[in-house]
Amino acid sequence: MLVAPIVRLLDPQPGQIILDGTVGLGGHAAALLPRIMPGGQYVGLDLDDEMLTAARKNLADATGVRLVQSNYADAIAVLADAGIAQVDHVLLDLGVNSAQLSDSARGFSFDRDGPLDMRFDRRSERRALDLVNALSETELADLFYHYGQEGASRRIAKRICEARRSGRITTTRVLASVVESATGGGGKLHPATRVFMALRLNINQELESLERFLESVTGLLRPAGKLAVIAFQSLEDSIVKRFLRTAKTAGTFRSLTPRPVVADAAERACNPRSRSAKLRVAERLTGAS
Numbered sequence: 001m002l003v004a005p006i007v008r009l010l011d012p013q014p015g016q017i018i019l020d021g022t023v024g025l026g027g028h029a030a031a032l033l034p035r036i037m038p039g040g041q042y043v044g045l046d047l048d049d050e051m052l053t054a055a056r057k058n059l060a061d062a063t064g065v066r067l068v069q070s071n072y073a074d075a076i077a078v079l080a081d082a083g084i085a086q087v088d089h090v091l092l093d094l095g096v097n098s099a100q101l102s103d104s105a106r107g108f109s110f111d112r113d114g115p116l117d118m119r120f121d122r123r124s125e126r127r128a129l130d131l132v133n134a135l136s137e138t139e140l141a142d143l144f145y146h147y148g149q150e151g152a153s154r155r156i157a158k159r160i161c162e163a164r165r166s167g168r169i170t171t172t173r174v175l176a177s178v179v180e181s182a183t184g185g186g187g188k189l190h191p192a193t194r195v196f197m198a199l200r201l202n203i204n205q206e207l208e209s210l211e212r213f214l215e216s217v218t219g220l221l222r223p224a225g226k227l228a229v230i231a232f233q234s235l236e237d238s239i240v241k242r243f244l245r246t247a248k249t250a251g252t253f254r255s256l257t258p259r260p261v262v263a264d265a266a267e268r269a270c271n272p273r274s275r276s277a278k279l280r281v282a283e284r285l286t287g288a289s
């Protein structure tokens, strides 16, 4: 997604090091790798072992690639293991992959029936069904409101607690229909969109990882190094925007995208998900500590 603007704005050069915190299937990696060769290194992280297996296959012919199952928020430790203290470029393409969304067994999508799972990292214990079945009505309402910006959060939480009396809610379809019965449907978005997003963000601690990563990114980048982040929803984008505003005041970063870059008409036509994507790129200023 937004591959051409990323390549243009990062403008990687032979011999440079790129940290890709969300390597997914390796789509961005495939476009960026030729730019840093010869001599470059590409460190790709993902929490999802299935994505890493696919990325390994897709990038099998490339040299200088190191793929590690890790939270990007722990990038400093992963890079230290590889003997790398600083990198030239950092890329985060946040959120869920279309390959994850379309796999019903992963439970990310209300369109497909599957277990209410939603974990990127399947080594972790907590799944979406644990939240849905264990949280109190108030806790559920707060979760849907804060992480999903869901206006009908109280009504939905109440309806979930009523439905739980007849048994645990363990599948995406059942949860989607309970939410629909609380809101009545209608509108442009599927009624369960925000509830599913809230559960996914919370289960994977996505906003917290982004905050934690941004706290350390200045030290991770070489002077004149670049940071590129693609956000898919407003909570993520606000965190990035706030970080860049503070960094500008502190003199540590200069924005290269005064307005976020969005997908062009051709990309939006062939990939509807790209309509919500916002890319922000910034350069670390020389002399910043």
Ligand SMILES: C[S@@+](CC[C@H](N)C(=O)[O-])C[C@H]1O[C@@H](n2cnc3c(N)ncnc32)[C@H](O)[C@@H]1O
Pocket (backbone or CB within 6 Å): 001, 021, 022, 023, 024, 025, 026, 027, 028, 029, 045, 046, 047, 048, 051, 070, 071, 072, 073, 093, 094, 095, 096, 097, 098, 120, 204, 206, 209
């Ligand atoms: C939108 S996809 C990235 C797609 C990728 N840029 C490509 O070209 O294929 C986001 C990926 O980030 C991973 N992910 C989400 N949060 C993560 C985190 N905190 N640390 C590492 N990977 C994460 C997901 O598992 C998913 O594969």
